[in-house]
Amino acid sequence: MANIRWGIVIDLRRCVGCHTCSVACKSEFLVPLSVYRQWVKVIEKGQYPNVSRSFLPSMCNCCENPICVHNCPTQATFKREDGIVLQDPHRCIGCKYCIASCPYDVRYADPMKRIVQKCTWCHHRIDTGLEPACVNACPSFAMTFGDLNDPESRISKVLASNAVQVLKPEKDTRPHVYYIGADEVAMRAIGGANRKEKPVWWLWVMGNFVKKEHKG
Amino acid sequence: MESGLNIIYNVYHTPPLEFPIAVYFYLTGLSAGSFLLSTLAYGFGIEKFKPLGLLGVSLAVILLILAPINLIIDLEQPMRFWHLFPYLNMKSPITYGTFLLSLYPLNAIIYGYFMYKKNYRLTKIFGFIGIPLAISVHGYTGFILALSKARALWNTALMPFLFLVSAMVSGIAMMMIAVAIKQRYFSEDKHIHDNIIFDLGKILNMTIFLDLFLILSDILVLQTADTEAHHAAMLILTSDFSPMFLGVEIIIGSFIPLMLFNIPMFKKRIGFQIAAAILVMIGILAMRYVMVIGGQSIPLS
Ligand code: SF4
Ligand code: SF4
Numbered sequence: 001m002a003n004i005r006w007g008i009v010i011d012l013r014r015c016v017g018c019h020t021c022s023v024a025c026k027s028e029f030l031v032p033l034s035v036y037r038q039w040v041k042v043i044e045k046g047q048y049p050n051v052s053r054s055f056l057p058s059m060c061n062c063c064e065n066p067i068c069v070h071n072c073p074t075q076a077t078f079k080r081e082d083g084i085v086l087q088d089p090h091r092c093i094g095c096k097y098c099i100a101s102c103p104y105d106v107r108y109a110d111p112m113k114r115i116v117q118k119c120t121w122c123h124h125r126i127d128t129g130l131e132p133a134c135v136n137a138c139p140s141f142a143m144t145f146g147d148l149n150d151p152e153s154r155i156s157k158v159l160a161s162n163a164v165q166v167l168k169p170e171k172d173t174r175p176h177v178y179y180i181g182a183d184e185v186a187m188r189a190i191g192g193a194n195r196k197e198k199p200v201w202w203l204w205v206m207g208n209f210v211k212k213e214h215k216g
Numbered sequence: 217m218e219s220g221l222n223i224i225y226n227v228y229h230t231p232p233l234e235f236p237i238a239v240y241f242y243l244t245g246l247s248a249g250s251f252l253l254s255t256l257a258y259g260f261g262i263e264k265f266k267p268l269g270l271l272g273v274s275l276a277v278i279l280l281i282l283a284p285i286n287l288i289i290d291l292e293q294p295m296r297f298w299h300l301f302p303y304l305n306m307k308s309p310i311t312y313g314t315f316l317l318s319l320y321p322l323n324a325i326i327y328g329y330f331m332y333k334k335n336y337r338l339t340k341i342f343g344f345i346g347i348p349l350a351i352s353v354h355g356y357t358g359f360i361l362a363l364s365k366a367r368a369l370w371n372t373a374l375m376p377f378l379f380l381v382s383a384m385v386s387g388i389a390m391m392m393i394a395v396a397i398k399q400r401y402f403s404e405d406k407h408i409h410d411n412i413i414f415d416l417g418k419i420l421n422m423t424i425f426l427d428l429f430l431i432l433s434d435i436l437v438l439q440t441a442d443t444e445a446h447h448a449a450m451l452i453l454t455s456d457f458s459p460m461f462l463g464v465e466i467i468i469g470s471f472i473p474l475m476l477f478n479i480p481m482f483k484k485r486i487g488f489q490i491a492a493a494i495l496v497m498i499g500i501l502a503m504r505y506v507m508v509i510g511g512q513s514i515p516l517s
Binding site: 042053058071072101114 | 314
């Protein structure tokens, strides 16, 4: 175990947006309604006839520098030697500070267990030599799971021979889920904001200054 | 911006910290503020603030016993709160809080006890021990938000100072109201001696200016920082949270009280001073709400 560092590469050129990974995850863990360990964000952009759809399978990034572990007051969230970030269900007090800290919104308060839960990269499967359920279920082989420290592993070869991105690199969490061919807008949370801009009552007072800037 | 962008499907998990957390921040702030005011007389020996001593420390203790109750009911597993002691993680700001929330009320009780017994030497000693504790018990709540780096509205080094200054603002306002009530209803002559209220009003006036300066610096930088920060600034300036922020926190909670404190027509009248103090307290509660709830309403995924 000592020198293993697990990672996942998701090749979005292959992803067809079928949500099979999410379904596999839901059934692997019996994830309750209204919360998700893994999901596929889907966006559509452009105007007919120049349109496209992009997908972004989202899950715990098992960060190298996980802010959730740093901030958990009871060490209920911890990082294993092979890099997988886990959650001790008996120790977690449910303060939800880790949910507030994770920049990827992958954690949730489990409505049934009353603790915080998240994607674990199926560590129970990995430890018996299987792949995570989502990787295993993907019909188009878009996901590759493996040991980043082994230069001969398939994932190392894929990483070495492709341009890859991670989500929010500026947060210095150093994610270990890599994407090939991800759409910039799909990766950007604010681009994904469904927020409508309302007319603002106090603009009468302040003039149009702020509003104009916001359009940029 | 992105013409014709459509989110077909995405998951947004429920914001984790809810209103009880904002109330918790509000109560610790009031507690720290009233404790610090009580040390003006008994620590620093400013005689005219003597009436604030026992009142301040009693309020500080009561509020700090009420405050953590909000934290515990907000846990998913309230009965496991003791995990905070044996399994502590020294890097987590919540751990600072675990110690501070245990030590600060204890110290405040001892300090209050000696004040009551009129042992002024020991009162002074425990008062001085209490000052850094009171500052940290509220300052650390700023770190809780600031270290949660996912949220653009929180992730600024100004946060602890914003919280401390707003704690002073709300604490002073609460003491003005408390002193007035005590003198009006529970003293022998049932009469408000207005000197102390006007003195507190002057301090409050200055602290509101300081608070506004911090808020302004925060927003100016947020506006021009990265995408998320800009979005956070716009959220409180122009979108869902602007009525709470600009309307309640800034106009009702700061501008109107400043007018009442500074316009000659109002500033001589005790009634207006108390009204200003009440508005200030409402404004700071709105500030806690905007920070905690607003900070989490920006989508992350
Ligand atoms: S993605 Fe979030 S939950 Fe997963 S390790 Fe990183 S910070 Fe923690
Ligand atoms: S909710 Fe649980 S895992 Fe998350 S920070 Fe609190 S104790 Fe740690």
